[in-house]
Amino acid sequence: MIPSCAIAYIYFLPIKHICYLHTNIVSLSCLSKIAMAINTAPPAPDLLDLDNLRAIKVLGKGAMGTVFLVHHMSNDPFAHRPFALKVVEKSSLRHADRRARHEISVLSRFHNHPFLPYLIGSFENHEIICWATPFCPGGDLNELRYRQNDRAFSSAVIRFYLAEIICALEHFHLQGIVYRDLKPENILVQQSGHITLTDFDLSRNLVQRKPDNLQIYSDPQENSPANLKNPHLAGKFKRFIISKRGKHALNNNMTGLKKAKSARVSPVSRRNPDDFSRNERSNSFVGTEEYVAPEIIRGDGHEFAVDWWALGVLGYEMLYGTTPFKGKSRKETFQKILLGRPEFFGKPSPLTDLIRKLLEKDPTRRLGYRRGACEIKEHEFFHGLKWDVLKEVVRPPFLPLKDEIGVIDDLVKCEIYIMEYFHKLKNPSSPLWSPTPNECQLNVLLSEF
């Protein structure tokens, strides 16, 4: 129940605060959040009042948005608790606003997960949509890998990161969401050294269908829920089902799941390995397609198992410093994904066995297909790992240096640029405004940095 004072409070909120409450103000979840905020602590309404945010620097730019490091001028004047603000120009991409809202809605479902970000707040006007999440000062796993001598991680480091990623994906899947964009660039390192996933615009809710004449998400040979080892999981998975079981159904696109045409396989922001000195980033080569599962290329229905495939690609890349199916062209990469066998070097190990089982082309035979994350957690590579206390590990493999946040020197300059940017966005008729077609206007500003 929403107390009437809450409604009154909303009524008297200034417009900009109502923006903070974003998209669907009448939605129950939103109202209950407001009610909770009012009942517990005063809301942090100014958080995404852009006039009160100061930009420190640009953290990164992707296909959809630009991410700034910002801080709140009155609550945190010395920028001790900066956060990431992702800004998407509605005109920058087709359906940019829809994708942005989708990302916000996915984020708003994560509250207290150690390896997933949460939504601090959001703002929308007719030009931009932006939202804030906690800042991850350690960069991403790709950057980190390139800082290693042989551009690969040790088996122990891979074990740690894969374990955390599995926990994050498990949380996604238990909510019925398939992530679909697992790649090292989307795995950020928090101040604590633990990872967090980012970039959810490609994620998707799987359809829920009535259980009658449909099979639950389990082994084709053992299709009783009782056979799922973890009864808690069995209950959860009941909600997410595929229409017919096995390969035959998949090959005939009988899964009832949407085809993969929305999956991004176009160039994305994979950074140029030679440009990893601070702040130098490049969009120069293509990344995501190397992670695409065979069933996506085939256009079959696809589901959670695509994330386990991508986990296999990721594990391989962390181990050998290169992805397993990389070709000279997209066509060749896709051919290799569909037909090629990953090449393993050196002695077989539990890690290579895990990767091999994740890179199984038939999704129904892929590790993780039958019982989700549980099945992967039980693999020999993770024997002895205490999953419950993973988040308590105080010495993760790499800790971001404190001074990696230390960019405050340029604060004033950045502030001027960024505020000017927002000013221009809000006042397109301003004489300074010079929109460049097909180009995010921010690039113009960034090139001046």
Ligand SMILES: Nc1ncnc2c1ncn2[C@@H]1O[C@H](COP(=O)(O)OP(=O)(O)OP(=O)(O)O)[C@@H](O)[C@H]1O
């Ligand atoms: N919370 C954060 N902390 C630190 N850096 C971040 C954070 N969020 C994003 N970034 C940086 O900004 C970059 C772009 O962010 P993101 O991947 O979310 O944008 P995008 O436009 O959706 O990218 P893509 O092209 O992959 O779709 C990231 O690669 C990362 O370097």
